[in-house]
Amino acid sequence: MLKEIAQGMAFTLRQMFRKPITLNYPEEQKPTFPRHRGRHMLHRYDNGLERCIGCELCAGACPVGCIYVLPAENDPEHPVSPGERYAARYEINLMRCIYCGYCAEACPTEAITLGPRYDLADYRREHTVVTKDELLESWPSFTTGGAKPSVLGAGADQRGHEKLESGVDPVKAWDAFEESHIHPDEATPGHGGLEVTPPTVKRTGSGEGESR
Amino acid sequence: MNWALWLLGAIAVISAISLIWSSHALYSALSLVVTICALSVIFLILNAQFLFAVQIIVYAGAVMVLFVFIIALLNPRAEERPRVDWHMVLGILASIVAAVGVWTMAGSTAVVQNGKIRGAVVGRIAHPSSFAYTEQAVNAHGNVQTIAGQLFTTYLLPFEVSSLLLLVAAAGAVYLTHHARKGL
Amino acid sequence: MVGAIGFWGWVGIVVLKAVIILIFVATAAAYMSYAERKVSARIQLRHGPNRVGPLGLLQPLADVVKLFFKENTAPKGRERFLFLLAPSIAGAVAIFAFAAIPVNGPTTIGSFTLHWDLIHVNVGLLFILAMTSLGVYSIFLGGYAANSKYSLLGGLRSAAQLISYEMAVAFAIMGVIILSGSLDMEQIVTKQTGLWFIFLQPLAFFLYFIAGLAEGNRLPFDLPEAESELGAGYHTEYSSMKFAFYFLAEYINMVIICSIATTLFLGGWLPPFAFLSFIPGVIWYLVKISLLLFTMIWIRFTLPRFRYDRLMNFGWKVLLPLGLMNIVVTGVVIALRAA
Numbered sequence: 055m056l057k058e059i060a061q062g063m064a065f066t067l068r069q070m071f072r073k074p075i076t077l078n079y080p081e082e083q084k085p086t087f088p089r090h091r092g093r094h095m096l097h098r099y100d101n102g103l104e105r106c107i108g109c110e111l112c113a114g115a116c117p118v119g120c121i122y123v124l125p126a127e128n129d130p131e132h133p134v135s136p137g138e139r140y141a142a143r144y145e146i147n148l149m150r151c152i153y154c155g156y157c158a159e160a161c162p163t164e165a166i167t168l169g170p171r172y173d174l175a176d177y178r179r180e181h182t183v184v185t186k187d188e189l190l191e192s193w194p195s196f197t198t199g200g201a202k203p204s205v206l207g208a209g210a211d212q213r214g215h216e217k218l219e220s221g222v223d224p225v226k227a228w229d230a231f232e233e234s235h236i237h238p239d240e241a242t243p244g245h246g247g248l249e250v251t252p253p254t255v256k257r258t259g260s261g262e263g264e265s266r
Numbered sequence: 267m268n269w270a271l272w273l274l275g276a277i278a279v280i281s282a283i284s285l286i287w288s289s290h291a292l293y294s295a296l297s298l299v300v301t302i303c304a305l306s307v308i309f310l311i312l313n314a315q316f317l318f319a320v321q322i323i324v325y326a327g328a329v330m331v332l333f334v335f336i337i338a339l340l341n342p343r344a345e346e347r348p349r350v351d352w353h354m355v356l357g358i359l360a361s362i363v364a365a366v367g368v369w370t371m372a373g374s375t376a377v378v379q380n381g382k383i384r385g386a387v388v389g390r391i392a393h394p395s396s397f398a399y400t401e402q403a404v405n406a407h408g409n410v411q412t413i414a415g416q417l418f419t420t421y422l423l424p425f426e427v428s429s430l431l432l433l434v435a436a437a438g439a440v441y442l443t444h445h446a447r448k449g450l
Numbered sequence: 451m452v453g454a455i456g457f458w459g460w461v462g463i464v465v466l467k468a469v470i471i472l473i474f475v476a477t478a479a480a481y482m483s484y485a486e487r488k489v490s491a492r493i494q495l496r497h498g499p500n501r502v503g504p505l506g507l508l509q510p511l512a513d514v515v516k517l518f519f520k521e522n523t524a525p526k527g528r529e530r531f532l533f534l535l536a537p538s539i540a541g542a543v544a545i546f547a548f549a550a551i552p553v554n555g556p557t558t559i560g561s562f563t564l565h566w567d568l569i570h571v572n573v574g575l576l577f578i579l580a581m582t583s584l585g586v587y588s589i590f591l592g593g594y595a596a597n598s599k600y601s602l603l604g605g606l607r608s609a610a611q612l613i614s615y616e617m618a619v620a621f622a623i624m625g626v627i628i629l630s631g632s633l634d635m636e637q638i639v640t641k642q643t644g645l646w647f648i649f650l651q652p653l654a655f656f657l658y659f660i661a662g663l664a665e666g667n668r669l670p671f672d673l674p675e676a677e678s679e680l681g682a683g684y685h686t687e688y689s690s691m692k693f694a695f696y697f698l699a700e701y702i703n704m705v706i707i708c709s710i711a712t713t714l715f716l717g718g719w720l721p722p723f724a725f726l727s728f729i730p731g732v733i734w735y736l737v738k739i740s741l742l743l744f745t746m747i748w749i750r751f752t753l754p755r756f757r758y759d760r761l762m763n764f765g766w767k768v769l770l771p772l773g774l775m776n777i778v779v780t781g782v783v784i785a786l787r788a789a
Contacts, residue, residue, distance in 0.1 A: 292529075292532075292594070296532075296591075299587070303584075306580075310571070315571045315572055315573045315576075315577070316573050316576065316633075318571075318573075318577075318580070319573050319576030319577055319579070319580045320576070322580035322581075322583065322584065323576065323579055323580045323583050326580075326583070326584060327580060327583025327584055327586070327616070328583065328613060328616070331586050331587065331590070331609060331613060332613070334587070334590060334591070334609075335590065335606070335609045335610075338590070338594045338602075338605070338606075339606070410572075410573060410633060
């Protein structure tokens with residue numbers, strides 16, 4: 055019995071000198087895999103135009119109806135997106151979302167993908183409904199900094215990146231994302247000059263019904 | 267230190283009264299613990315440190331714990347308030363007589379014989395004004411070594427006989443309970 | 451006792467010592483909880499508390515504040531007086547016992563000798579044992595008064611366990627008492643100059659430490675509060691500051707057990723080698739009890755809990771005979787050497 059006790063004590067003592075495997079969440083976060091389905095992101099084309107054309111296919115594909123899109127006509131002088139319409143409002147209720155990725159599958163322009171971020175807890179319920187400002191990558195985009203924008207996030211075109219072994223560090227990615235949000239978005243194309251005043255629609259959760 | 271002795275004496279007396287008067291057996295037992303502790307602190311103030319420690323370890327720490335243990339296990343209900351009857355009157359009278367008797371006897375026979383302490387402590391407390399024992403005086407007579415020496419020389423036979431008695435009692439208790447369980 | 455410094459000087463020193471002991475005890479208990487959490491975390495490859503203050507060092511303060519402001523719940527059908535009394539006994543008795551522990555050798559200033567314990571009695575060891583033996587009331591009464599089955603079972607177990615292991619503790623320290631010929635904590639330490647008693651009484655040290663774990667309700671002997679079976683044992687129904695007193699008492703008891711072990715076996719405030727004596731005795735004392743306390747935590751997070759009947763068997767059939775054997779052997783050796 056004494057031998058076993060000594061073995062056990064020696065083991066726990068050795069454990070003490072090993073590096074803890076716990077991450078100091080949320081300062082440190084586990085890198086996610088490339089196809090991780092975390093918080094959504096709205097992307098831009100390389101010229102800065104928004105990919106989203108306000109087609110509402112994502113909202114239609116969403117099994118829980120957590121996406122609300124308010125489409126608006128593009129001003130030909132100052133287009134926000136390359137298509138006829140763009141999303142004047144784009145909101146996702148993250149409490150309702152089941153992170154299935156159908157929105158990204160349905161998107162014809164690869165405008166929406168599910169990103170690496172998963173620290174979504176908040177102190178206020180209202181903050182869990184994310185708006186377009188929070189979802190849209192800013193300009194110049196952090197995603198175009200090197201990797202192809204579509205690498206980030208599930209549902210995006212990941213051909214040629216199948217062998218990407220190390221994931222994306224969500225902290226670094228979103229630090230960059232949020233830093234780029236410090237500046238107001240006057241400089242970004244699509245927002246200059248175009249005042250979009252969305253109609254005051256009372257939302258009760260599912261955005262789909264009211265927007266029609 | 268006289269005031270401390272009076273205070274502790276008062277605590278001991280009050281808790282002793284509560285031991286008798288309490289309607290709940292558990293509170294009675296706890297009152298006895300308070301009495302024992304108060305007495306042991308009196309020992310400590312009188313510089314009988316060994317007696318103090320033994321009193322607490324043996325009585326408060328072991329014997330009374332078993333009492334409390336058993337009482338809590340059986341969880342007896344609080345009994346009816348005792349009525350005032352002739353038993354009680356007789357008891358109070360008898361205890362007053364006994365107290366007065368002890369007081370006068372202790373007060374009158376309190377003598378220090380050749381600097382040795384022989385029951386004189388009681389008398390000294392009865393006359394607190396003359397209480398003047400120093401630590402050295404008590405240590406010279408009543409410390410651990412003295413008690414041990416007395417136990418293993420003068421009082422060896424009574425000591426061993428009483429220890430044997432306790433052993434027999436313990437063994438007997440074990441045997442009795444064991445036997446009863448077999449019969450079931 | 452009063453002698454050279456006059457009555458008020460003596461009172462002042464006593465009060466000062468009492469205040470220091472209170473502060474030390476409270477701080478030690480608080481930071482024992484921190485150490486326990488930190489060590490357990492490292493053993494389990496976690497970080498432990500690291501949010502409040504640098505390295506989480508202010509966590510105990512946050513815990514104290516939390517305990518102060520927690521809702522004070524009390525079960526229906528409790529024995530009101532005992533329910534309040536029991537945690538008070540726990541805290542008071544633990545602090546009393548600490549009062550007789552010498553943390554340093556006596557310092558002589560002129561004609562006045564300063565003892566580094568609050569209550570200097572010549573049966574210091576028995577004083578501490580007496581005080582710790584009263585601790586069983588707090589646990590048992592707490593379990594009884596709460597009117598809860600878990601509490602009651604925890605209380606019953608603890609009463610049986612503490613009484614059984616008190617015997618083992620007493621038998622284990624007897625060897626040291628034989629060697630030193632004194633119950634005075636200071637004299638026991640000074641007798642160890644040159645050779646600590648752990649080298650003369652290794653068996654007694656292990657017996658004492660094991661029985662001490664049981665006395666302090668520490669794993670692997672924490673039957674009174676076996677959380678997987680009894681909720682939290684005797685203090686299941688306690689909350690807020692009443693719980694804090696039990697918590698405090700448990701950690702102070704750990705410190706006391708380690709202090710006794712240090713004093714009896716590890717040479718108290720004495721340095722391990724004579725040339726290290728320039729370091730104050732208090733430091734040596736603290737280092738030694740820290741090592742023992744660490745061992746206690748280390749054991750807690752290594753060994754599983756005993757089953758109740760095995761605990762009793764172990765206490766009565768292993769520790770006690772070994773202790774007796776130790777006493778006999780020690781006595782025989784002492785007698786032979788004297789002859």
